[in-house]
Amino acid sequence: MRIGELSKATGVSIRSLRYYEEQGLISSQRMANGYRDYHSFSAEQVKTIQFYLSLGLTTEQIAGFLHCVMTSKEAFCREIMPVYRSKLKEVSEQIELLQAIKANLEERISHILSENPEMEMNENGNETDQT
Secondary structure (H helix, E strand, O other), rough: HHHHHHHHHHHOOOHHHHHHHHOOOOEEEOOOOEEEEEEHHHHHHHHHHHHHHOOOOOOHHHHHHHHHHHHOOHOOOOOOOHHHHHHHHHHHHHHHHHHHHHHHHHHHHHHHHHHHHOOEEOOOOEOOOOO
Protein backbone atom coordinates (compact mmCIF):
# COMPACT_ATOMS: atom_id res chain seq x y z
CA MET A 1 0.00 0.00 0.00
CA ARG A 2 1.22 3.48 -0.79
CA ILE A 3 1.68 6.21 1.79
CA GLY A 4 -1.57 7.98 0.88
CA GLU A 5 -3.50 4.74 1.33
CA LEU A 6 -1.82 4.11 4.69
CA SER A 7 -2.70 7.66 5.73
CA LYS A 8 -6.36 7.13 4.83
CA ALA A 9 -6.49 3.72 6.49
CA THR A 10 -5.09 5.03 9.78
CA GLY A 11 -6.16 8.68 9.86
CA VAL A 12 -2.52 9.68 10.34
CA SER A 13 -1.00 12.41 8.18
CA ILE A 14 1.55 11.59 5.51
CA ARG A 15 4.00 13.86 7.30
CA SER A 16 3.62 11.82 10.52
CA LEU A 17 4.05 8.56 8.61
CA ARG A 18 7.29 9.83 7.10
CA TYR A 19 8.43 10.83 10.61
CA TYR A 20 7.60 7.37 11.98
CA GLU A 21 9.66 5.87 9.18
CA GLU A 22 12.58 8.22 9.94
CA GLN A 23 12.37 7.09 13.58
CA GLY A 24 12.47 3.43 12.53
CA LEU A 25 8.96 2.69 13.82
CA ILE A 26 7.63 1.60 10.42
CA SER A 27 9.37 0.65 7.21
CA SER A 28 8.61 0.58 3.52
CA GLN A 29 10.06 -0.76 0.34
CA ARG A 30 10.75 1.59 -2.55
CA MET A 31 8.99 0.76 -5.79
CA ALA A 32 10.68 1.25 -9.17
CA ASN A 33 9.09 4.69 -9.46
CA GLY A 34 10.48 5.71 -6.05
CA TYR A 35 7.16 5.57 -4.20
CA ARG A 36 7.02 4.02 -0.77
CA ASP A 37 5.23 0.69 -0.55
CA TYR A 38 4.03 -0.34 2.91
CA HIS A 39 3.03 -3.83 3.99
CA SER A 40 -0.63 -4.17 5.01
CA PHE A 41 0.66 -4.90 8.54
CA SER A 42 1.86 -1.27 8.67
CA ALA A 43 -1.67 -0.02 9.37
CA GLU A 44 -1.77 -2.04 12.58
CA GLN A 45 1.69 -0.76 13.50
CA VAL A 46 0.62 2.85 12.98
CA LYS A 47 -2.51 2.38 15.09
CA THR A 48 -0.37 0.84 17.83
CA ILE A 49 2.05 3.78 17.63
CA GLN A 50 -0.88 6.20 17.92
CA PHE A 51 -2.13 4.36 21.00
CA TYR A 52 1.22 4.68 22.76
CA LEU A 53 1.54 8.33 21.73
CA SER A 54 -1.89 8.91 23.33
CA LEU A 55 -0.39 7.65 26.61
CA GLY A 56 2.14 10.48 26.37
CA LEU A 57 5.07 8.31 25.33
CA THR A 58 7.70 9.57 22.90
CA THR A 59 8.60 7.88 19.64
CA GLU A 60 11.98 7.05 21.17
CA GLN A 61 10.28 5.25 24.06
CA ILE A 62 7.91 3.46 21.70
CA ALA A 63 10.81 2.32 19.52
CA GLY A 64 12.24 0.47 22.53
CA PHE A 65 9.32 -1.95 22.75
CA LEU A 66 7.25 -1.67 19.55
CA HIS A 67 8.64 -4.83 17.96
CA CYS A 68 7.85 -6.80 21.11
CA VAL A 69 4.24 -5.59 21.41
CA MET A 70 3.65 -6.22 17.72
CA THR A 71 4.74 -9.85 18.07
CA SER A 72 3.65 -10.64 21.66
CA LYS A 73 1.09 -9.55 24.20
CA GLU A 74 2.06 -6.36 25.98
CA ALA A 75 2.17 -8.24 29.30
CA PHE A 76 5.09 -10.33 28.00
CA CYS A 77 7.24 -7.37 26.94
CA ARG A 78 9.70 -6.66 29.75
CA GLU A 79 10.82 -3.41 28.07
CA ILE A 80 7.46 -1.75 28.59
CA MET A 81 7.11 -1.77 32.39
CA PRO A 82 10.04 0.60 33.12
CA VAL A 83 8.67 3.01 30.49
CA TYR A 84 5.18 2.91 32.02
CA ARG A 85 6.51 3.40 35.54
CA SER A 86 8.67 6.33 34.46
CA LYS A 87 5.78 7.97 32.61
CA LEU A 88 3.44 7.45 35.57
CA LYS A 89 5.99 9.10 37.90
CA GLU A 90 6.34 12.02 35.48
CA VAL A 91 2.55 12.48 35.22
CA SER A 92 2.16 12.29 39.01
CA GLU A 93 4.78 15.00 39.45
CA GLN A 94 3.02 17.18 36.87
CA ILE A 95 -0.30 16.69 38.69
CA GLU A 96 1.29 17.70 42.00
CA LEU A 97 2.73 20.82 40.39
CA LEU A 98 -0.59 21.73 38.80
CA GLN A 99 -2.42 21.19 42.10
CA ALA A 100 0.02 23.54 43.83
CA ILE A 101 -0.47 26.16 41.11
CA LYS A 102 -4.25 25.75 41.39
CA ALA A 103 -4.13 26.20 45.17
CA ASN A 104 -1.97 29.32 44.79
CA LEU A 105 -4.37 30.81 42.24
CA GLU A 106 -7.38 30.05 44.43
CA GLU A 107 -5.62 31.68 47.37
CA ARG A 108 -4.81 34.80 45.31
CA ILE A 109 -8.39 35.07 44.06
CA SER A 110 -9.72 34.69 47.61
CA HIS A 111 -7.28 37.31 48.88
CA ILE A 112 -8.25 39.80 46.17
CA LEU A 113 -11.97 39.26 46.77
CA SER A 114 -11.50 39.68 50.54
CA GLU A 115 -9.90 43.09 49.94
CA ASN A 116 -12.35 44.11 47.22
CA PRO A 117 -15.68 42.23 47.58
CA GLU A 118 -17.28 44.26 44.78
CA MET A 119 -14.97 42.62 42.27
CA GLU A 120 -16.92 39.71 40.89
CA MET A 121 -16.21 37.47 38.00
CA ASN A 122 -18.58 36.28 35.35
CA GLU A 123 -18.51 32.67 34.17
CA ASN A 124 -15.70 33.45 31.68
CA GLY A 125 -13.44 34.75 34.44
CA ASN A 126 -13.78 38.37 33.28
CA GLU A 127 -14.49 41.19 35.64
CA THR A 128 -18.05 42.44 35.62
CA ASP A 129 -18.77 46.12 36.04
CA GLN A 130 -20.81 46.55 39.21
CA THR A 131 -21.45 50.29 38.69
